Amino acid sequence: MKIAVTAANGKLGSSIVNELIKAIGKEKVIGIVRTPEKASHLGIEVRKGDYNSREDFNSALKGVDSVLLISGMDDPQKRIQQHRNVIEAAKENGVKKIVYTSIIGDQEKTAFSPIVHSNRQTENDIKESGLNWVIGRNGIYIEPDLEYIDNYVKEGEIRNCAGEGKCGYTSREELGFAYTQMLLQEKHNGQTYNLVGKPITQSKLTELINQVFNTNLTYHSVSVEDYEKERKAELGDFIGTVITGIYNGIKLGVNDVHSDFEKAAGRPHKSTLEIMQAFKEK
């Protein structure tokens, strides 16, 4: 049995590879990456695979039984064809199962919706592929917030437009564990899972950060319009718009969803507090 992970050198890809190695040994895991030089640290067989190249994936998926497709980072419209390059090559090479890392979100209501929409299109493409499939809809990673704490401290607050909306955060480690089970166990075939922890407000997030990291932050909610102006000025139009869309989605409740994590992973999702404590100890 060979299992391949695309974008394997990325943070989520590496986490899934590490969990797979623990479960089945490194001889059975293949990393497919755009830039092979960036993946030598994984300690597994590495093959080249740029999502823009169907040919790359025709070679990379030879002899592979299951593939984990990590959602790309490109413009949403480009992603659909990029993901199709992997799906079509998987079909042609006799891959038996495809597992896809999709995203929680609403397809219409926010500036993040085009990304959600493109992910839903890939979900449909996968369901129609004829392969066995499993789809995970990932919650928002908590790590970027924790990596940003020094900036929050400088600013004295956590400021965004999420208001009282609740968000089910997750972590790349939790996802790595869940996706490994989804790849290895047949009982997950044909399932779409929300991979999130317990939803919390931004005020609760701030309280937990204060508790774990000994900070004294407050949460400050601003309007969507003001937040968009601020984010665009700091991060540029594309990323600024996407980030605003994500927090607007939280405000509108689109990230306040039930969790299927335990069903997918076979154990409960760690609490946000536990994830923060583990992050601090690293």
Ligand SMILES: NC(=O)c1ccc[n+]([C@@H]2O[C@H](COP(=O)([O-])OP(=O)(O)OC[C@H]3O[C@@H](n4cnc5c(N)ncnc54)[C@H](OP(=O)(O)O)[C@@H]3O)[C@@H](O)[C@H]2O)c1
């Ligand atoms: N749930 C969330 O909160 C959240 C947040 C951010 C992103 N995401 C999504 O989750 C995915 C994984 O996140 P991550 O944390 O692992 O991101 P990451 O660490 O930035 O890794 C992104 C990976 O995508 C690869 N990649 C980009 N364009 C590619 C292409 N054309 N062909 C092949 N590989 C390509 C990168 O390869 P190189 O190293 O060669 O660039 C890298 O391995 C992202 O791609 C994005 O779709 C989710």
